[in-house]
Amino acid sequence: MTAAGNPAFNAAARPLGGGRRLPLTWLGVVPFFIYVGIFLLLPTAIILAGSLIGPDGSISLSNFEGINKPYMYKSFTNSIEISTISAVLGAIFGALLAYAVATGDPKGFLRRSVMSAAGVVAQFGGVTLTFAFVATIGTEGFVYLWLQQHGIEMYPNGVWFFDLPGLTLIYLYFQIPLMVLVFIPALDGIRPQWREATESLGGNAWHYWRYVAGPLLFPSFLGCTLLLFANAFSAYATAAALLTQGGVIAPLQVQALLTSETGSSAPGLAKALALAMVAVVLVVMSLYALLQRRTSQWLR
Amino acid sequence: MDALVKAAKAEGKLTVIALPPDWANYGAVISGFKAKYNIDITSLNPNGSSQDEVNAFDGTSRAPDVVDVGQAVALANTAKFAPYQVKEWSDIPGGAKESTGLWFNDYGGYMGIGYDSTKVPAITSVQDLLGSAFKSKVALAGDPTKSNQGLNGVIMASVANGGSLDDVSKGVDFFKQLKQKGNYVPVVGTAATVKSGQTPVLFEWDYLSASHGKDVPTWKIFVPSNAVIGGYYSQAINKQAPHPAAARLWEEYLYSDEGQNLWLKGGARPVRQAAMTASGTVDKTAAAALPAVPGTPQVPSGDQTSKASQYVVANWSAAVA
Numbered sequence: 001m002t003a004a005g006n007p008a009f010n011a012a013a014r015p016l017g018g019g020r021r022l023p024l025t026w027l028g029v030v031p032f033f034i035y036v037g038i039f040l041l042l043p044t045a046i047i048l049a050g051s052l053i054g055p056d057g058s059i060s061l062s063n064f065e066g067i068n069k070p071y072m073y074k075s076f077t078n079s080i081e082i083s084t085i086s087a088v089l090g091a092i093f094g095a096l097l098a099y100a101v102a103t104g105d106p107k108g109f110l111r112r113s114v115m116s117a118a119g120v121v122a123q124f125g126g127v128t129l130t131f132a133f134v135a136t137i138g139t140e141g142f143v144y145l146w147l148q149q150h151g152i153e154m155y156p157n158g159v160w161f162f163d164l165p166g167l168t169l170i171y172l173y174f175q176i177p178l179m180v181l182v183f184i185p186a187l188d189g190i191r192p193q194w195r196e197a198t199e200s201l202g203g204n205a206w207h208y209w210r211y212v213a214g215p216l217l218f219p220s221f222l223g224c225t226l227l228l229f230a231n232a233f234s235a236y237a238t239a240a241a242l243l244t245q246g247g248v249i250a251p252l253q254v255q256a257l258l259t260s261e262t263g264s265s266a267p268g269l270a271k272a273l274a275l276a277m278v279a280v281v282l283v284v285m286s287l288y289a290l291l292q293r294r295t296s297q298w299l300r
Numbered sequence: 301m302d303a304l305v306k307a308a309k310a311e312g313k314l315t316v317i318a319l320p321p322d323w324a325n326y327g328a329v330i331s332g333f334k335a336k337y338n339i340d341i342t343s344l345n346p347n348g349s350s351q352d353e354v355n356a357f358d359g360t361s362r363a364p365d366v367v368d369v370g371q372a373v374a375l376a377n378t379a380k381f382a383p384y385q386v387k388e389w390s391d392i393p394g395g396a397k398e399s400t401g402l403w404f405n406d407y408g409g410y411m412g413i414g415y416d417s418t419k420v421p422a423i424t425s426v427q428d429l430l431g432s433a434f435k436s437k438v439a440l441a442g443d444p445t446k447s448n449q450g451l452n453g454v455i456m457a458s459v460a461n462g463g464s465l466d467d468v469s470k471g472v473d474f475f476k477q478l479k480q481k482g483n484y485v486p487v488v489g490t491a492a493t494v495k496s497g498q499t500p501v502l503f504e505w506d507y508l509s510a511s512h513g514k515d516v517p518t519w520k521i522f523v524p525s526n527a528v529i530g531g532y533y534s535q536a537i538n539k540q541a542p543h544p545a546a547a548r549l550w551e552e553y554l555y556s557d558e559g560q561n562l563w564l565k566g567g568a569r570p571v572r573q574a575a576m577t578a579s580g581t582v583d584k585t586a587a588a589a590l591p592a593v594p595g596t597p598q599v600p601s602g603d604q605t606s607k608a609s610q611y612v613v614a615n616w617s618a619a620v621a
Contacts, residue, residue: 265446
């Protein structure tokens with residue numbers, strides 16, 4: 001950056017060939033930093049500033065006191081609950097699937113088809129995904145109606161689909177493939193020679209998993225679970241399309257606070273809640289980064 | 301008036317917001333205004349909330365010129381509105397307008413329960429909905445924690461269950477019972493959900509509910525005689541309207557006999573209906589088609605709405621989620 005700080009001088013001294021010596025590599029990342037600045041740092045700054053402006057326009061911490069209400073906590077714990085459940089289930093099933101794929105032929109049909117399907121499905125979310133589920137197992141969905149015609153009532157005790165269990169189910173649809181994608185590199189890092197070494201030293205399968213593969217994979221598994229947690233925690237459109245009533249989870253509570261037309265609109269409070277969400281994701285992602293660093297020592 | 305028309309035509313454009321074409325016949329109102337004055341209308345975010353409408357006042361040329369908002373939003377945002385009095389100002393009852401013209405009621409109706417009579421038995425009281433014939437069938441037309449219409453549905457349920465305009469808790473309890481019986485569908489009802497059959501029983505403003513008849517011919521509306529809850533929406537002009545003359549001309553159009561009758565055709569009760577009935581300019585066929593109102597209407601005040609909202613926001617999730 002020091003050399004780049006004086007481009008005029010350098011350019012003047014060596015108008016043609018001089019450019020080669022100038023370290024211009026940083027230019028390549030400028031678009032990235034501009035992008036991050038506009039779409040990540042700037043919104044975060046706006047949220048931070050907005051959360052400190054009270055209802056009367058003065059600077060205060062009153063918005064954070066506003067979070068101190070049972071229904072606010074509830075939306076937050078609901079968010080954490082659904083993110084945890086969908087992350088843990090997604091991580092377990094995703095890891096099993098990834099293991100099946102990783103132990104197969106690296107160029108085989110199974111691996112190629114699962115990987116490309118996971119790549120597509122992991123990015124399928126939002127309103128379209130919710131609609132796909134509503135059209136399938138919603139109260140007018142074709143699977144629901146088909147079962148009903150055959151005497152099977154999917155929701156004998158009321159429709160749980162438009163509730164947190166339904167949302168968890170929909171989240172799993174993209175959580176499992178995401179787990180496959182992020183966990184496969186770790187599984188690929190496990191060398192068959194390690195297993196052979198364990199066995200030649202008299203160890204059985206339990207010993208291998210307990211003392212070799214387990215400790216190697218566990219940090220990565222945990223890290224991937226955290227990534228899945230953050231993925232579910234920050235999802236908005238999928239939930240907004242499914243749960244259209246009440247601020248059941250934190251992002252929907254933020255939405256309700258911003259758009260209420262019945263006198264409960266509180267933009268500052270919405271921003272304080274959003275900031276609390278940022279804090280949760282920040283903690284989770286820091287842990288993820290730590291675990292990834294630890295994992296990469298062995299698996300490369 | 302001629303000068304206003306001239307100025308509006310010179311601007312050539314008008315921006316409106318949150319006006320679904322099937323809401324109170326707004327589709328016909330918009331095309332009627334376009335045809336009459338040859339002014340282009342940009343209709344933003346048709347499904348937005350009243351709060352979305354004033355949130356869109358960003359001082360740019362894309363901001364909405366006029367809004368049609370619920371009472372609570374109108375009262376909370378008077379500082380953002382420009383006062384204006386339409387030609388027929390004196391026809392608007394005193395309690396239905398801000399004295400200088402910052403906001404003034406436009407149309408309203410009563411909270412009803414619309415239902416598909418082929419899917420559920422005829423409804424004769426709000427308590428009927430707790431019966432087993434209504435499993436997974438009953439919905440609200442808005443999220444009561446933020447939508448004016450949804451909140452009024454809960455207020456209606458409350459009044460019908462021994463509550464009052466000052467006590468919405470009975471309504472929240474009622475929906476909690478509905479939820480426990482498995483009768484409540486937590487989906488916001490719209491024309492699409494009614495058409496597909498997802499929400500065969502829907503708490504909704506009667507004039508909006510009436511519009512489902514074209515999709516579901518067996519659609520009926522029940523207004524409980526012990527809980528006739530009325531609600532009016534209000535017009536207001538953006539103080540920083542990018543097209544100030546067109547905005548005022550739009551208001552003149554809405555409050556003209558032509559505009560009022562268009563709302564009436566959509567099943568909404570225009571604010572000048574009484575005056576127009578007296579002068580004979582009302583569309584009599586449309587007026588006769590309105591559902592009969594069997595009891596004494598009660599209209600929540602801005603203060604009552606705001607208190608009910610606070611209670612519902614704090615207790616809704618626990619009751620139905």
